[in-house]
Amino acid sequence: MSEFLHFSEHRLQEFALVLMALVYTVRILWLLSYKAGGERQAPTGPGATTPAKGVLYSWANIAMPWGMESTRRRPLLYAQFVIFHLGVTAAIALSFLIPYGSGERPGLPGGDAVVWLFQGLIGAALVVGIIRLVRRVGSPYMRAISSPDDYFSLVLLTVWFFFAVLAAPNQYAGGEWHLLGFFILTAFFLVYVPFSKISHYLYYPFTRYYLGKSMGYRGVYPPRRG
Amino acid sequence: MSGKRSRSHKAQKVLERMAQKLNRQMVGSLVACVHCGMCTDSCHYVLANPGDPTYAPAYKADKIRKLFKRHFDWTGRVFPWWVKAGSVFTDEELEELKDTVFGKCTNCRRCSLNCPMGVDLATLNRMARGLLVSVGVMPEGVAVVSKDQWEIGNQMGVLKEDYLETLEWMAEELQEELDDPEVSIPIDKNDCEVVYSINPREVKYDPRSISDAAKIFHFAGESWTMPSECWDMTNFGLFSGDDDLGGSVARRLYEKVSELRGRKLVISECGHGYRSTRCEGPNWARLDVPFEMESSVITMLRYIREGRIRVDKTRNTDSVTFHDSCNNARSCGLFEEPRELLSLVVTDFREMHPNRAENYCCTGGGGAMSMSEYTPRRLKSAKIKADQLKATGAKVVVTSCHNCVDGLTDLIRHYKLDMEVTQLVNLVANALVVPKKAPVPAEVPVKVPVGVPAEVPVAVAAEEALPLTGRTIVVADDEPDQVTLLATILEDNGATVFTASNGDEALDLVHRHRPDLLTLDLAMPGRSPGEVFELIRRNTDLEHLKICVITGRPELRKVIYDRSVAPPEGYLDKPVSEEKLLRNVRKVLELAHEDG
Numbered sequence: 001m002s003e004f005l006h007f008s009e010h011r012l013q014e015f016a017l018v019l020m021a022l023v024y025t026v027r028i029l030w031l032l033s034y035k036a037g038g039e040r041q042a043p044t045g046p047g048a049t050t051p052a053k054g055v056l057y058s059w060a061n062i063a064m065p066w067g068m069e070s071t072r073r074r075p076l077l078y079a080q081f082v083i084f085h086l087g088v089t090a091a092i093a094l095s096f097l098i099p100y101g102s103g104e105r106p107g108l109p110g111g112d113a114v115v116w117l118f119q120g121l122i123g124a125a126l127v128v129g130i131i132r133l134v135r136r137v138g139s140p141y142m143r144a145i146s147s148p149d150d151y152f153s154l155v156l157l158t159v160w161f162f163f164a165v166l167a168a169p170n171q172y173a174g175g176e177w178h179l180l181g182f183f184i185l186t187a188f189f190l191v192y193v194p195f196s197k198i199s200h201y202l203y204y205p206f207t208r209y210y211l212g213k214s215m216g217y218r219g220v221y222p223p224r225r226g
Numbered sequence: 227m228s229g230k231r232s233r234s235h236k237a238q239k240v241l242e243r244m245a246q247k248l249n250r251q252m253v254g255s256l257v258a259c260v261h262c263g264m265c266t267d268s269c270h271y272v273l274a275n276p277g278d279p280t281y282a283p284a285y286k287a288d289k290i291r292k293l294f295k296r297h298f299d300w301t302g303r304v305f306p307w308w309v310k311a312g313s314v315f316t317d318e319e320l321e322e323l324k325d326t327v328f329g330k331c332t333n334c335r336r337c338s339l340n341c342p343m344g345v346d347l348a349t350l351n352r353m354a355r356g357l358l359v360s361v362g363v364m365p366e367g368v369a370v371v372s373k374d375q376w377e378i379g380n381q382m383g384v385l386k387e388d389y390l391e392t393l394e395w396m397a398e399e400l401q402e403e404l405d406d407p408e409v410s411i412p413i414d415k416n417d418c419e420v421v422y423s424i425n426p427r428e429v430k431y432d433p434r435s436i437s438d439a440a441k442i443f444h445f446a447g448e449s450w451t452m453p454s455e456c457w458d459m460t461n462f463g464l465f466s467g468d469d470d471l472g473g474s475v476a477r478r479l480y481e482k483v484s485e486l487r488g489r490k491l492v493i494s495e496c497g498h499g500y501r502s503t504r505c506e507g508p509n510w511a512r513l514d515v516p517f518e519m520e521s522s523v524i525t526m527l528r529y530i531r532e533g534r535i536r537v538d539k540t541r542n543t544d545s546v547t548f549h550d551s552c553n554n555a556r557s558c559g560l561f562e563e564p565r566e567l568l569s570l571v572v573t574d575f576r577e578m579h580p581n582r583a584e585n586y587c588c589t590g591g592g593g594a595m596s597m598s599e600y601t602p603r604r605l606k607s608a609k610i611k612a613d614q615l616k617a618t619g620a621k622v623v624v625t626s627c628h629n630c631v632d633g634l635t636d637l638i639r640h641y642k643l644d645m646e647v648t649q650l651v652n653l654v655a656n657a658l659v660v661p662k663k664a665p666v667p668a669e670v671p672v673k674v675p676v677g678v679p680a681e682v683p684v685a686v687a688a689e690e691a692l693p694l695t696g697r698t699i700v701v702a703d704d705e706p707d708q709v710t711l712l713a714t715i716l717e718d719n720g721a722t723v724f725t726a727s728n729g730d731e732a733l734d735l736v737h738r739h740r741p742d743l744l745t746l747d748l749a750m751p752g753r754s755p756g757e758v759f760e761l762i763r764r765n766t767d768l769e770h771l772k773i774c775v776i777t778g779r780p781e782l783r784k785v786i787y788d789r790s791v792a793p794p795e796g797y798l799d800k801p802v803s804e805e806k807l808l809r810n811v812r813k814v815l816e817l818a819h820e821d822g
Contacts, residue, residue, distance in 0.1 A: 031257075034250040040508040041515065045559025062342060069584055070264040070340035077264070081342075144279030145261045145288060147310035149301075195301045197309075200343060203258040207344035210251045218505065219559020223339075223583050 001104070005176045008183040009099035016190035023194040024202055031206060045219005054216015058208040067223070080128045087125020088157070090118050091164040095186045098170050098179070106171050118168040122161050129158030153198050160185045236361040237314045241297055243360055247353050248298070255345045256294045259284060265347070268340040270586050271330055274607040281330055283337035287347045289326050290354045320363045327354045328365050329600040332592035333465070334552040339583060356467025364466065367596030371462050375475055380458035382426035390454060392429045395813055396437040404441070404660070411440050414486065415451035420525070421488035422452050423459035423479060423503070425496045427628045431797060434809065438655035439494060442526060445658060446534040450492075456482035459493045460628075461502030464553075465593030469510045476507025480515050490518040492525050495649045497551030497627030498591065501558050521560055523626050526654050527567045537571050537657040545574040546653075547620035549611075549634060550585040551627035559583075564626050567650055571657040576618045586611050588625070590633020608637035615643055622646050624653065635799060639778060692720030693812060698739055701725045702732035702755075703747040703776070708800070712745060712776070715804050716811070729753030733761065736768060742815060746794070748777040748785060756785030763791035772814045776802060 065071040071078045101109050108114045133154055136142045163185055166178035193199050215221035261284055266272055271281040279285055295302025295311035302311030335348040358364055374383040397411040428435045443450045456478040463472025483491045493500050504519045529535045554560040561582040568575050589608040615623055623634055623645055634647045699721045701712045713723045724739055726732040728750050736744055748755045762768050774796030796814040
């Protein structure tokens with residue numbers, strides 16, 4: 001591989017990762033600098049609900065599509081969410097596997113089966129990314145609530161998935177542009193994320209923790225439906 | 227750059243105070259939204275206004291979020307256009323924000339429970355309301371109610387003497403009903419097990435709920451009392467976002483209970499009252515409350531479970547459904563106990579769907595009933611609830627919230643549903659199995675006087691059957707059916723009735739006949755009823771005349787209550803039942819307090 005590709009796969013990623021970690025640390029400290037509201041009153045609701053149960057339920061919410069009316073009524077949207085995020089996970093895993101798992105040789109450990117698995121997951125996420133773009137542009141509700149960051153983040157990830165699908169076989173004998181594209185985009189993604197809405201996964205544990213704690217304390221979580 | 231643009235004093239204050247209001251939960255909700263749109267369909271405003279994205283929860287939240295991003299968040303500070311961050315500069319922009327946070331959201335929290343990220347829009351919306359209120363930007367109804375609660379001590383400006391008179395009247399009615407002079411509504415009694423606090427709406431519009439509760443406490447053998455002051459468990463601070471008001475109101479009630487050394491504060495059926503008093507008040511007031519607090523729903527259920535009262539569900543045979551108040555269900559987890567109680571006091575219960583924490587808002591919450599300028603919008607959004615109610619096929623909708631009673635009554639009338647609204651306390655009181663000892667003393671006077679008493683009971687019965695004998699009443703309403711209904715009821719009870727179909731006729735009749743009472747509709751052709759009302763009030767020759775407003779359009783109350791004359795003695799929402807009409811007419815004419 002060329003020196004530039006090697007630099008992109010290693011130093012550039014490492015720098016971007018460290019930068020992202022630093023910025024995220026600052027971000028979490030900033031969030032924690034705000035005082036958390038408390039509950040002075042005695043708990044309400046049935047005795048079986050507790051803050052701890054509420055927190056666990058709230059955290060697990062994303063894996064329970066039956067838990068919220070919004071996901072129950074729109075299973076396709078939920079399926080898209082799952083596929084998209086599995087694709088993100090796979091693409092991130094790929095950005096580590098290629099430089100550190102392949103021993104600086106072409107291909108991936110585990111051979112073609114692993115390549116197809118990654119391509120399948122990321123390819124499906126790519127399709128979902130396009131569907132989401134169409135939805136965001138086509139729905140008046142989505143347009144009304146979308147900012148340039150919303151559009152750009154989705155385009156960025158969708159294009160990144162495209163390069164990830166091509167980069168998954170980790171073959172550079174016929175050219176390196178797909179791998180370079182993937183790793184440069186990954187580095188850009190890592191630096192951009194803390195400043196964009198993509199960083200939502202950083203806040204998820206906190207927002208769901210506090211909502212779950214309060215709802216559990218007040219007997220609303222876990223919910224009961226008749 | 228926008229920083230160089232001048233900002234109004236109010237806008238500046240809003241931004242400064244925002245910094246003081248932010249806590250970790252709010253900041254989390256402000257930064258975590260990914261604009262996925264999953265909250266959109268959970269909102270009744272969205273469902274009732276298809277194609278209008280300005281009602282979408284995320285859109286409404288962004289009106290607040292953009293300020294946070296612009297002034298507190300890094301990307302928004304450096305590249306505001308990239309993340310749709312924005313500031314506020316003018317009072318006009320504050321008015322636009324007011325329209326969103328007060329007029330397009332009832333803080334029902336349905337979107338919060340449908341957000342994958344756990345963004346709590348209702349909390350953000352309340353924060354925004356509080357910021358606007360702090361600079362005097364708010365709907366007029368919010369200002370009026372807040373003022374009443376600050377200055378008079380309750381949301382509806384009920385004076386102490388009116389409150390105490392109502393309790394006394396209800397106690398007397400109960401004594402008469404049960405033929406038991408021992409029944410009472412104890413006031414300011416120390417060291418009781420229960421201190422019972424109510425919603426001022428019960429004093430003004432629904433005093434029967436007070437006597438129903440008193441009956442239940444009596445037969446449960448409860449040691450209980452009601453405070454003479456600081457008795458209002460409602461809290462407009464929840465709706466206005468004013469934590470100072472919220473804390474002050476809550477503290478007054480807590481201190482009164484402590485002063486009376488009550489062991490437990492029982493809160494009558496009110497969603498926002500229960501939430502404010504039971505859950506939020508200690509946090510607003512920064513006070514650890516040393517006594518227990520519970521909803522009267524839980525109290526009544528406990529009485530039945532413990533055998534302290536017995537109920538017969540066959541006394542409530544109408545088909546009923548249950549509406550979960552947002553504040554009770556989504557913020558306090560109170561949704562199983564009402565259902566358990568209902569299963570004990572009604573024979574035909576029909577669940578509505580969705581229910582419990584997923585139920586739809588009645589659309590009257592969040593202070594909406596006090597904001598008459600948003601009534602058309604509110605009633606349009608109520609279509610969702612109306613469809614829910616209709617689908618149950620029930621004749622009665624039960625709710626444990628006075629705001630919901632008003633909201634549901636309004637939408638039932640607007641969508642012409644054949645339903646009534648009631649509360650659990652009414653059903654429990656109606657189902658109450660009264661112990662047998664009460665009827666025995668009533669038989670004794672009949673047996674002892676053998677000859678003469680054959681005449682006396684008839685004369686006594688004649689007087690009791692015609693309680694309005696000697697009274698002259700003018701009924702003013704432009705709906706012929708309504709006039710016939712009211713006139714017939716009043717005449718059947720002994721009154722002399724004259725009817726008017728417009729304001730000028732009403733004025734003519736009161737001048738000619740000098741009645742004791744005028745019932746006044748607020749929507750009549752010709753001279754404005756508000757003007758009629760004020761003319762009567764300002765006429766010293768008519769100072770004896772009592773006025774009871776009877777209207778099907780509560781949003782018109784402004785035309786009466788905004789006038790700088792004494793308010794009417796009575797107020798009733800249509801449709802009016804015979805029992806409610808007579809009770810209120812008797813109260814207005816103070817018949818229960820007459821010596822002769």
